[in-house]
Amino acid sequence: MKTLNAYSANSLPSGISESWHPFAMSVAEALEHLKEDQFLVISAKQSSRFIQFAGQGSFGLRAEVVGNAFLSQGEQIDDAGLVELRQLGWSAPTGSPAASTPERDPDGSPNYFMDCPVPVDGMRLADIAVRTLQQVLGVPHPGFLEYEAFDTDGKRLSFPVLGLRKQRKKAKADLAKNPSAVLLAAMCKITGIGDLEFDKDGDVPVRFGSVVTFTSLASDGSQVRIRAPLALDVEPSPDVLERVNDLNASIARYVRFVFSNGTIVLAAEVPLVPLVPEHLAAVFNEVCRVGDCMSDLLCAEFSGRNLFRTRMSSTLKH
DSSP states (O other), X not given: XXXXXXXXXXXXXXXXXXXXXXXXXXXXXXXXXOOTTEEEEXXXXXXXXXXXXXXXXXXXXXXXXXXXXXXOXXXXXXXXXXXXXXXXXXXXXXXXXXXXXXXXXXXXXXXXXXXXXXXXXXHHHHHHHHHIIIIISOOOSGGGEEEEEEETTOOBOOXXXXXXXXXXXXXXXXXXXXXXXXXXXXXXXXXXXXXXXXXXXXXXXXXXTTEEEEEEEOTTSSEEEEEEEEEBSOOOOHHHHHHHHHHHHHSOSSOXXXXXXXEXXXXXXXXXXXXOHHHHHHHHHHHHHHHHHHHHHHHHHTTOBOSSSOOOOOOSOO
């Protein structure tokens, strides 16, 4: 365990608010209590700029700074800021949000990132985080920050030591008032498509390669549902069911394959309360990536068709 009173105010540049010094100590203390599969996101109020931390147990801690792939044009980090990030020790993004998923690029990220092995030097990481927030993300004072914290089950966590407002209350109020608007705004941000709309069936359709994803609210209001039809007009058979079961046992953690009414569908769900944008983005990108990879293959195997192409001849012997 690191000694918090060993932190020196002289470790930060002069000319910034003295409030950053005790805040850095508070961040270090919060990181000491961040357990495996828990996440802490510190963000600028009314902004998409954030730093996040993920507890990884015996593998240490992963820290990330939002990459420009997730920022609107007005919030993009400029070239000088990107240079500053590298000088502070952050590794550059390794690919796009679709390419740098945990399954496809487990050691990389679409954000600027840093892996901290055990034992995690919380004070050093807090110092870097504060410098990043102030010097790169342009936050003049900790009072301009808020936070959210949660685990992989979506349970909300509290870190009062930070002295920051929790983002959760506003998110819950927005969800209670208009969950459809919250979901649509999240999908516009994730995809970068600003004019997305719900169709007549209550879905948000988005094309990615050879598939179309349909994102909607569950009828009971508890979940966001993502569906991608991969192969239509497939004749039921034991081979189809066996293939679906094999895919569910081997492909990916966020998604599942379903065969229903002659269609092989890729499906996933994300809790609506709380709606964690980073979690929704990860699951949506996984549906897009896996669906695009598997649609043509499954159509060929089972003489099916997708939403854009004519029926393919089966590659199986019957």
